[in-house]
Amino acid sequence: MNLILETERLILRPLELSDVDGFFIMNNNPNVNFYLRNPIKSKIEAKLYIQKIINEYQKNSIARFAVILKETDKLIGFSGLKFRNTLENNHINFYDLGYRFSEEHWHKGFASESSLAWLDYGFNTMKLSTIHACALSDNLGSNKVLKKIGFEFTNQYVANNSIHNWYKIDNKN
Structure with a gap:
């Protein structure tokens, strides 16, 4: 997959197996994986997760992308459609x-910045009519980001014994 998106501070590029160390470091934090259905607990699981995403690129032409901080050229999270x-x-x-970021990069606007780039790509390049998102109802940070970038709350539902906001x-084009 050759797609690369850029924002003011970020490069959004396909995840690669060589990202496994940074990906595992991000996920090996109980605060990062607190709201996840299936937390990644080892480098092997991180590698398998990245391979699953690579397979999604091949099957669907889109999936979550690595988020690279331009300033450091380091993986700080992932984001995408x-x-x-x-x-x-x-x-x-x-x-x-969806998105996920290393804890040291929370509250810096990276989730919003990368998400707005994906909304632009989804609506203007892919010509999607609607994009959905969900977050656990008690994940205040993710719910705040989704509302901030223009998502409309539609309902709550239960999945895996947890309440999610949809x-x-x-x-609008």
Whole structure:
């Protein structure tokens, strides 16, 4: 996959197996994986997760991308659109926006900055009509980001015995 997006401070590029060390370091933090359904607990799991994402690039032409901080050229998280062909909140075959960042890069606007780049790409290049997102209801940070960048809360639903907030944003073009 050759797609690379840039923002003022970030480079968004496909994840590679060579990202496994940085990816594992990010995920090997209980605060980062606190809200995850399936936390990554080893380098082997990190490598398998990255390979799963690489397979999604090949199958769907889109998936989560590495977020590289231009200033340091280091992986600080991942962000991107994902095609979901499994049932979630009574939806199937939709695109959702997701992100995850190393804790030392929280509260610096990187989630919003990368997400806005993905919304632009999704609406203006992919010509999507709607993009969805979800966050655990008690994940205040993620819920705040989604509202800040224009997502509309639509409902709550239960998945894996946890309450999730469901969001959508429509293409205004």
